[in-house]
Amino acid sequence: MVDTVTLIYGDKQIELPVLRGTEGDPAIDVSQLRARTGMITYDPSLANTGICQSQITFIDGERGILRYRGIPIEQFTAKPNFVEVVWLLIFGRLPNKEELAEFSELLTENELVHEGIKYQFQRIPVDAPPMAILSAIVTSLAFYHQQFLAVEDRESIVQAAARLISKVRTIAAFACRRSQGLPFIYPDPKLRYCANFLHMMFSIPYRQYEITPEVEDALNLLFILHADHEQNCSTSTVRLVGSARANLFASCAAGVCALWGPLHGGANVEVIQMLERIRDGGLSAEDCLRHAKDKDNPFRLYGFGHRVYRNFDPRATILKAACERVFAQMNRNDPLLDIARKLEELALADPYFVERQLYPNVDFYSGILLRAIGIPTNMFTVCFAIGRLPGWIAQWKEQHIDPTSRILRPRQVYAGPPESRYVPIDQR
Numbered sequence: 001m002v003d004t005v006t007l008i009y010g011d012k013q014i015e016l017p018v019l020r021g022t023e024g025d026p027a028i029d030v031s032q033l034r035a036r037t038g039m040i041t042y043d044p045s046l047a048n049t050g051i052c053q054s055q056i057t058f059i060d061g062e063r064g065i066l067r068y069r070g071i072p073i074e075q076f077t078a079k080p081n082f083v084e085v086v087w088l089l090i091f092g093r094l095p096n097k098e099e100l101a102e103f104s105e106l107l108t109e110n111e112l113v114h115e116g117i118k119y120q121f122q123r124i125p126v127d128a129p130p131m132a133i134l135s136a137i138v139t140s141l142a143f144y145h146q147q148f149l150a151v152e153d154r155e156s157i158v159q160a161a162a163r164l165i166s167k168v169r170t171i172a173a174f175a176c177r178r179s180q181g182l183p184f185i186y187p188d189p190k191l192r193y194c195a196n197f198l199h200m201m202f203s204i205p206y207r208q209y210e211i212t213p214e215v216e217d218a219l220n221l222l223f224i225l226h227a228d229h230e231q232n233c234s235t236s237t238v239r240l241v242g243s244a245r246a247n248l249f250a251s252c253a254a255g256v257c258a259l260w261g262p263l264h265g266g267a268n269v270e271v272i273q274m275l276e277r278i279r280d281g282g283l284s285a286e287d288c289l290r291h292a293k294d295k296d297n298p299f300r301l302y303g304f305g306h307r308v309y310r311n312f313d314p315r316a317t318i319l320k321a322a323c324e325r326v327f328a329q330m331n332r333n334d335p336l337l338d339i340a341r342k343l344e345e346l347a348l349a350d351p352y353f354v355e356r357q358l359y360p361n362v363d364f365y366s367g368i369l370l371r372a373i374g375i376p377t378n379m380f381t382v383c384f385a386i387g388r389l390p391g392w393i394a395q396w397k398e399q400h401i402d403p404t405s406r407i408l409r410p411r412q413v414y415a416g417p418p419e420s421r422y423v424p425i426d427q428r
Contacts, residue, residue, distance in 0.1 A: 064311035080220035173200030228391025268367035303364030319365035
């Protein structure tokens with residue numbers, strides 16, 4: 001028997017079916033509401049509206065759970081391999097050894113960008129925001145790979161995904177080098193995915209950057225933890241654009257633009273800037289918490305709380321441990337990490353924060369980790385985009401192959417003036 005809920009409005013009464021996901025989360029199906037009643041639902045920011053059924057990522061914010069294709073995020077931490085997670089998200093299962101080796105080789109084969117793209121960089125202002133460069137160049141990949149503007153079979157999706165995921169790190173590294181006035185460093189086919197990105201970011205001619213296992217693992221973890229996060233702003237944007245049957249390059253470029261916002265992908269930048277202000281202003285951690293609780297004080301404590309999680313963000317716990325390993329390997333201290341540790345310690349013992357479930361989130365530690373690796377602050381969101389790209393591709397693919405998928409077209413409640421008369425300009 002199908003579960004239903006009853007909607008009563010005036011003398012009308014209709015039954016609406018209730019959908020249940022594999023984890024039991026219920027949803028009222030209102031897809032026929034307007035056709036049957038003439039009414040729509042009103043849900044600003046879509047906080048209570050599901051726009052799709054998805055098999056990719058599961059989040060339970062109350063219990064602090066994040067799973068990719070059913071696998072808890074914690075199980076990817078022992079030997080973090082971003083490429084393995086890329087395959088899992090896009091193709092629905094973990095790859096076997098042969099599949100992983102073949103896909104890794106495909107990434108290596110596609111790590112170079114067309115020379116025409118390199119010349120595009122020469123026309124970009126040196127001080128251009130890296131996210132602007134990333135969105136523009138991802139879009140322009142369509143110039144050089146027009147055979148993938150329509151992908152209708154599995155092999156085409158494999159090839160298109162490999163090109164995007166491989167080239168995005170090259171584009172990102174080139175964008176960073178351009179902003180620093182440094183020569184471009186081409187990818188090294190002997191290096192693995194994350195090591196290759198670090199090489200392109202930090203090597204200089206005749207002196208290759210030395211990559212430690214701790215730093216390579218940390219970057220793998222960072223990308224894995226950002227790889228997908230259900231229907232967030234950028235992912236919903238990818239689905240919205242993709243629902244018009246826009247190609248994969250255009251849809252993912254739209255995701256980059258959505259991620260650029262400080263309320264989404266730029267949150268870890270806010271955390272670093274906050275920690276720098278605390279350090280430079282000589283504030284104590286106790287002062288910061290007191291200011292944060294004062295509604296009349298303009299001070300804002302970034303990196304605590306989350307729109308979805310009402311418990312610990314599991315990604316933050318993993319990244320905190322990664323920070324400790326990287327700093328131990330580097331054998332140096334960072335005053336920002338010390339401030340962050342103290343803020344966390346005090347907040348977790350403060351009833352104000354505990355009662356409001358304001359725990360450290362992923363942004364609290366991701367910025368510190370990127371800073372430790374040597375990534376410039378203006379590249380933080382670009383690194384987020386590299387990590388999130390496989391999730392965008394997986395979501396685009398899932399929507400694209402769904403035979404019931406339609407173009408997304410939200411409704412509105414019109415609140416403007418009623419019908420009025422046009423007045424000729426000489427009578428106004």
